Amino acid sequence: MKMKKNFFISLGAAIVLAGVSSMTYAIENIELNYPKDLQTKDYYSKNPDKAKEVLAQCEPIAQREYKSIEKQADQIEDKFKDKDFSFGDLNYFEMLNAYQVFAENCANAGLSLLTLELPMPTTFDEKTSDYDVFKQFYGEKLELKVPFVRLIHNSSLFFYQELYSDKLDRFYQKYRIAQNEFERANLRKQVSAKVEQEIAPFKDLNWQQGIAKLISVLMKPNDRSFSLDYWVETEESELNTLDYVINHTDFSGSTRIDDRIRNNVRHHLYNKFYFTGLKELLAKPYLELIKDTSYCQTDRRPSSACSVYNKAVEKQQNQLIENYMKDFDSLKKDYNQCVAQFEAHYQSLNVDKKAETIPREAYDSIVNKEKEIFQSYPCNLAQQALQNLNLSFSHIDKLD
Numbered sequence: 001m002k003m004k005k006n007f008f009i010s011l012g013a014a015i016v017l018a019g020v021s022s023m024t025y026a027i028e029n030i031e032l033n034y035p036k037d038l039q040t041k042d043y044y045s046k047n048p049d050k051a052k053e054v055l056a057q058c059e060p061i062a063q064r065e066y067k068s069i070e071k072q073a074d075q076i077e078d079k080f081k082d083k084d085f086s087f088g089d090l091n092y093f094e095m096l097n098a099y100q101v102f103a104e105n106c107a108n109a110g111l112s113l114l115t116l117e118l119p120m121p122t123t124f125d126e127k128t129s130d131y132d133v134f135k136q137f138y139g140e141k142l143e144l145k146v147p148f149v150r151l152i153h154n155s156s157l158f159f160y161q162e163l164y165s166d167k168l169d170r171f172y173q174k175y176r177i178a179q180n181e182f183e184r185a186n187l188r189k190q191v192s193a194k195v196e197q198e199i200a201p202f203k204d205l206n207w208q209q210g211i212a213k214l215i216s217v218l219m220k221p222n223d224r225s226f227s228l229d230y231w232v233e234t235e236e237s238e239l240n241t242l243d244y245v246i247n248h249t250d251f252s253g254s255t256r257i258d259d260r261i262r263n264n265v266r267h268h269l270y271n272k273f274y275f276t277g278l279k280e281l282l283a284k285p286y287l288e289l290i291k292d293t294s295y296c297q298t299d300r301r302p303s304s305a306c307s308v309y310n311k312a313v314e315k316q317q318n319q320l321i322e323n324y325m326k327d328f329d330s331l332k333k334d335y336n337q338c339v340a341q342f343e344a345h346y347q348s349l350n351v352d353k354k355a356e357t358i359p360r361e362a363y364d365s366i367v368n369k370e371k372e373i374f375q376s377y378p379c380n381l382a383q384q385a386l387q388n389l390n391l392s393f394s395h396i397d398k399l400d
Contacts (some may be wrong), residue, residue, distance in 0.1 A: 035054070035057055035102055035105065036098075036101065036102075037054070037105055038101050038104060038105045038108075039054075039105060039108060039109070040108055041108045041111055041112045042112075043108075043112075044108055044109045044112035044113070045112040048112070048113060050109075051109040051110075051112050051113055052109075052113070054105060054106060054109035055106070055109055055110055055113075058102075058105075058106035058109070058110075061102070184246065187246055187251070188242060188246065191242070191245060191246065191249075191261060192242055194258060194261050195241060195242050195245055195261065195265055198261065198262050198265040198266070199241055199265060199269070201213070202214070202269055205273075207273040207274070207276040207277040207280070207305070207308075208273075208277065208295070208299075208305040210269060210270075210272075210273040211270065211273045211274065211277070211303070211304060211305050211308070212299055212304065212305065214228075214266060214269065214270050214273070215228070215299075215301055215303060215304060217266075218266065219301065226301075226302055226303075227302045227303055228270055228302070228303035229302070229303055229307070231267050231270050231271065231303075232270075232271065232274055233271050236271065236272075236275035237268065237271060237272075239268075241265055241268045241269065241272075244264065244267075244268040245261055245264045245265055245268065248264050248267075249261055249264050270303075274308055277305060277308040277309075277312075278308055278311060278312055278315075281295075281308065281309060281312035282312050282315060282316065286316045286317075286320060286377065287377065289312065289313060289316060290313060290377065295308070295309035296309060296310075317381060320378075320381050321381050321384050321385045321388065324381065324382055324385035325385050325388060325389055331382055331385055331386070331399075332399045334378045334379075334382045335379070335382040335383070335386065335393070335398075335399055336398040336399055338373055338374060338378075338379035338382065338383075338395075339394075339395065339396065339397065339398045340398070341373050342369065342370060342373055342374075342395055342396065343396065345365075345366065345369045346366065346396075349362045349365060349366070351366070353396045354396075370395055373395075374395060
């Protein structure tokens with residue numbers, strides 16, 4: 001039915017003027033008598049027997065009159081738009097107003113008997129519309145024929161939005177979840193073999209070996225711009241490779257799907273190896289980590305295990321600097337120990353640290369010692385924390 005709510009409202013005054021003294025109207029020479037009762041869904045939910053009685057009345061009327069009313073609604077609306085609307089046509093709107101009350105009451109009675117625990121289908125057809133689902137799981141449940149189901153379901157009824165957002169919307173949500181799960185299960189069957197085939201060469205490799213093999217497969221000879229850094233996710237995916245591929249692969253079209261699957265398998269594997277290595281390295285104490293240079297000895301290619309190692313060092317450094325910034329007493333203690341080491345070197349050379357001139361034979365030794373101390377842990381990180389805090393400091397003066 002094409003009539004809109006504002007169309008009914010615009011004619012409200014005219015309908016009131018016409019008056020409704022009887023619920024019997026002539027439509028195409030047929031007299032109809034619509035039940036006048038209008039109750040809420042809550043009322044019918046508490047009185048299911050009355051809801052069934054109402055449905056018994058609704059069925060034959062809706063079955064007989066729906067198409068006739070819809071046809072005349074189109075004709076009257078066209079006349080209204082063309083300003084060819086006569087006072088006699090108000091009889092139709094009196095009837096229509098009564099029919100809307102009747103339809104709303106029928107809908108409330110019908111919907112009050114519906115349950116959200118209806119069984120979901122086990123197979124799905126992409127061509128199946130929401131209306132077909134409604135007809136199958138609501139109409140057949142109540143043994144209602146198509147015209148009455150359309151009466152409840154039709155979006156042109158002014159009360160439909162409220163009804164839809166209640167039971168129907170929640171039912172469709174459940175239906176679509178079931179449909180998505182069904183489609184996902186089918187998709188898993190279709191792509192699982194291809195995914196396993198792509199995973200196989202990397203299956204028994206540790207994270208370092210896996211990353212090295214992926215780079216060897218993906219990196220073209222002499223490609224100095226090669227990098228997989230853009231592949232690294234912000235956090236490790238909780239999905240296994242098959243689910244990751246299903247979620248991230250565009251399966252539309254019939255070409256290059258195998259290439260898309262292969263690319264997403266490798267993408268997921270790289271992240272899996274990357275985060276496995278990162279967690280392993282972050283679990284090591286910082287001093288042990290920075291002394292172990294083995295990760296960069298054999299493979300320094302971009303995005304290799306060396307890159308993972310450098311990222312772990314960076315993360316641990318940042319955490320230690322942040323700890324210093326939150327704990328000034330610890331920062332002061334460690335930094336002053338660095339200054340004390342430097343002072344001790346001055347003393348070993350019998351040189352005053354405040355002297356304006358330093359003997360040449362001692363100068364190189366002092367410069368080298370300063371680099372050794374303040375470029376090493378913990379002095380380098382304590383110094384960085386002071387810079388981040390915008391505090392002044394000196395290599396020869398302790399913090400107060």
